[in-house]
Every structure is written in structure tokens, then in C-alpha cells.
Amino acid sequence: MVVIPQYSVAPRRLSLLRSFVALALAGALLVPASVAQAHTGECLTDLLYGSDPNCRGHWQDFHTQYHWNGELSQAHHSGERDRFLSAATSWQNASGAGPWHVHFDSTKPTHVSMVNFNGSVLGTGRPAREDGNDHIPQMQGAAGEGDGTTGLWLRHDIGELICQGTTACSWYTGTGTPGGAQLDAWGVWMEELGHAQNITHHLPPGHSSAHDHTMSGSTTPGTTDKRNLTSHEADHACDPYELTHSSSC
């Protein structure tokens, strides 16, 4: 049980102080154990593959805060929002204490949107750039600590793609199994969240392309394969900047 220390202050100020201390304690409980490493230099090149040790390991310092942007903020897209949270939770579970503390903050600039795309794209996740202090893609830094320019987008004009014969594609936003012309929003969000961690397209070693692996780069209608991270993919949640990682959660 948390005991709020008593101070000799006016009642209203005491109330405010109690609130502040309670919030601070709650925050301490929520923030994952920091894995921060000392920032020892700039990281301006070869960000993608993380060969520079300065480019690693800082993202878990931050909570994840999302802002539903534009069309995705509308009531009729609640299913797409729910499945985004499912995907974020999946990544969080894969990384143990992990960085994926999901909550909403309408003033923060990490945007999750639905947009129209060209070609046969279903979605994209664009990692934030480093800013000289936090070198790897952070989903949301504290005030003044990062650009927070990560973009996570799902296709809005999905009905213009052809999934089965003459049947147009649609999103499946449930947690069961999509129909033959439906694409699993949960699974596609999984891949985009992987890209937001700078994980590129690849198949886990020894795995067949017959399965829609989370980071395979494509999604087949009617499948839920991408919801499930292999251990190989899950390790990226602990060591997101390395394609050949040596550590696990």
C-alpha cells in the first residue's frame, strides 16, 4: 500500500501534492525498467541496420502514445482502431515489459491514420528519424526529446483492390477469421508496427513463404497468419535495430 506522506501545508495544496505524488508513483509503476544506454555519439549513417552501437537500445525509454488521425478517428473505424491496439499489445507481449504502453493522447504527434495509397499497398509504417539524442525510432518521446514523426498508415481505399476474382477487398476488423476477400487488419497493423521499429521485410530463417509471416511484406486475403510473431520476429521487439540480433527478451 502506498502511504502519502503528510506535509504541513494548506488543505488544497496538500490535495494537489497528494495527487502529484500519486501520479508520480503510478508513473513509476507503469514505466518499464529502463534499458537506456549512454548516448556517446551521433548516429547519422547506416541507421537501418544498426551497425553503429550508438543507434541501439533507447526506444524502450518511452511510452507509446498514439493519436488517431483524420478518418481513423471516426466512429465507423473503431474496428481498425481496436485491431491496432491488438497489434500493439502483441508486440508488447512479445517484448516482455516492453515499450508498447498503449494509450491515447490527442496532443502527441505519433499519428496512426488511414490514407489512400497507390498500387497494391495495404499499409506502411514509417519509423521516426533520430534526433541526435534518441537515435532509434521512438514512438513518442517526452516533451522536447524527439521528433515523434512515426507514421502508421492503413489503406483506406481498400475496396479498389481485387481479392478474389471480381470481389473487391475489405478489411476484417474482428478477432476471428476473415472471409476469403477480407484482409486481416490486425495482421497488417502487426507488420506496420514492425516497420515502425525499423524492421525490414524478411522471412524467419528456415521458414517457408507459404505462411504469411508478420514481416514478410505481404498479406493474403482470408488469413490470420501475421498476428503471430515467431520467436525470431519477437526478438526484434527487444532489439529492434538489428536484423541479426543476438539478444532475446
Place this chain on the structure above:
Amino acid sequence: MRSNHKARFVPIVLALGLMAAVFGTPLGGTPNFDRGESDQDYAPVTAPVASGEAAGQSSVDVTNELVRHNLQTRSTTAVGPHGAADVSAYLGITTDSLSTFPEVVGYPMLRWDYSFLRLRDPEQLVAAARLAIRAEVVDFGLPKFNSDTGGYWTPGLHEEEGVVDVANEVWREVQVRVTEVLGDALDTGLEPGDTLVFISRGGQIRVDPADVAAADGNRRGPEGEHPHDVTLTEPFVVQSPPPVDLSKGEDVLLLLDWNKFQGLYGGAYGYRFELMPANEILYKYIIDGDTAVNVGDPEGSLTMSYAALRELIDKSLGTAAGPLPRPGIIPADPHPPVDPFEGSPPNDVDEPDHSHGE
């Protein structure tokens, strides 16, 4: 070449129409935000064949012959609403394949990866295409963003219901020489020996954000948020890998389609029809003896005998293709566009069309 068809160059013209808009002239020139008369470079499209509408078929009349351009002579810089795009680094390297990128030194790099629709039924794949050709890959254009100029822009932020942003994306032209026309659902009259240009995703562009504060000021949402990317204040590099690689000199079988190509045109969201892959990860086959190998499908469910693929093309090409191609820029409908200049959409755009089957 041939004399009994006036419809010879529609694929080229449709593809080059974007270039016309991008550069103000088909081959380059001063970047500008005004399409000017570029729409005049678009070929007129005759009335569709009534019976072919459901199958996405039409008869296309082409009078423009803009194919004789050199893809490498275009300007290497283009100014967009939120920054300049510089691809001059490509001139210093040998780019024999789409996946060849200039080395990035000293710039932060943003890699744009996508998830694509995968089909496992070859008939679905063929049905979504309207042109099937054997061709030799000849050349590649320089990468650019999907804006009038090819310059940098970013989607805005909206809280209003019904406003849907268009993604900023990196594209480039692919020039091929047709060796065989296996199927042409739009009856373009394309023949072996013709040169064809289509648009492929991917490329690398150095972006120099320009006057970020001004652009940001024009594009703030109601809560004062920043648009995507615009918080970046120093030059950076965008790298977008091609979904499927192509190499110069390669002999390929391509499944293509004329489809919507969205972007920021005249400060407004709009689209035009361009020749592009029918499916970006699955549109390329390599013929290996009697086998047609789909290189984007290592699983192999789309790989089959060459004879069977040709038969499938004869039977199903274009039967599930998209809306009929139309000339010119079509404003995004029905939403008001992002307008970073807070101006009215240009008055030379086509009237909104409500019949394109969206």
C-alpha cells in the same frame, strides 16, 4: 512503324502524362506547381466499348508520341510544397537495377516499407491486369514523389469526418521494349518493337525541407499538431525499396494495368490514370524454359507452365480490372483536398467525375 493503327502509344502517353505534369514539360524543365497545358499532352480516350465496360475494356485512341525522350536527361531536383527533392546522386552511379541506390553518407535515412496484397490464385492475378507483355528492360527514370513537380510533400492532418489523406510515395519510370504482346484488354494496338513506360514504386531521394515553419503553419491541425515528416528541419534521405527488382537487359513477362495514380496536384489531392503493375509484388514473371516463374512469389503457387499462363491470359486478362482509364487529373472525390497553400484548387482541373466506379 505501323500505319493502320492510330492507337500506338497509349501506354507511353499515359505514363508520360505524369511526367508532363511533374515537370511542366514531358522531359523536364523548370519545376512548377502549375500544370499549365500539360494536360494537353494526354491522349484523348475514345468512348469505351459498351460491352466491355464490365470487364474494364475500352477502345483507346492515342495521337501523342512522346515516347522519344531520354529518361536520364531530366532535372535532378524538384521543388515541392514541403521541400526539394534531389536525385542527383543517381547520376554518379551505375543503376543497372531498380534496387540500386546511391550510397547515403551524412544524412539520416527514412526507409519506407510497405505491406502488399498477395494473391495465390494465378487467375485472380491475371484478371486484375489489362496488359500482358514480354519485354526487355531498357532504362529507368529518376525517382520522384507523387506531386506535380516530383518535389517533396507530406499529407496533412485532419479532424473532420470524411477527409481522407493520400500517401506521399516514391515512384520512377521503367522503360521496356516490347518483344511480344500476350494480351491487351484495352486494344491499344501495341506491337513488338514498341517502347513502353510504366511506373514502379521505389527509389531514393534526398529531401531538403524548405521553409518548414511556413509550411507547417499552413498545415496545422486544429490542435496544432505537426503533419507527418514536417517536423524534420534538416536534409534527410527517403529510401523506398522496389517491391520487385528489375534489371536492364532482363527478359520479363509483365502483367500491367492502367490504374489510379494519386498524388498532390496543384495543391489538391487528385489522381490520374497511369500504367503500373497489376500487383506490385507479383507482376513479374521470368520464363525459364517451359516454365513461367513468378519472382515475387517464392512459395510457387503462381508459377506454372508458360503455355498454361498464356492460356490463362487469353481467358482471363482484364476480367477483374479496375475503372476505365480517363485522361487528365481527376480531383479527389468528394473530399476537399489538402491545400498547403491555402488557395483554391487550380481552375484547369477536370470536373469531378462520379462515374468512375469508386
